[in-house]
Amino acid sequence: MVARMWHGYCSTRGHADAYEAMLKPELLPGVSKKKGYRGSQLLRRDLGSEIEFVTILFFDSIDDIKALTGADYETAVIPPERKQHLSRYDTKAVHYDVAATHGHL
Secondary structure, three states: EEEEEEEEEOOOOHHHHHHHHHOOOOOOHHHHOOOOOEEEEEEEEOOOOEEEEEEEEEOHHHHHHHHHHHHHOOEEEHHHHOOOOOEEEEOOOOEEEEOOOOOOO
């Protein structure tokens, strides 16, 4: 299994709340129907001057991620209606082999 991790930041609580509301149903539009998709997590942290979000999507393989993103699979995928709420963000996602999981998330 592979984890795809990405960071985005909002400069106001209003933008952060709107951004979070868009991601709660599904981190990326249609991702839950993609081959190899295993689930996702959305993390939020208040840093005082901005709010940080971390998204983690789990897939069976890098090939499953490439089927979603295209050959340049490290490039961040941010729908325009969501990007408007971000003050800054990683332009690239990072990928990790999931070495172990414990418990139920």
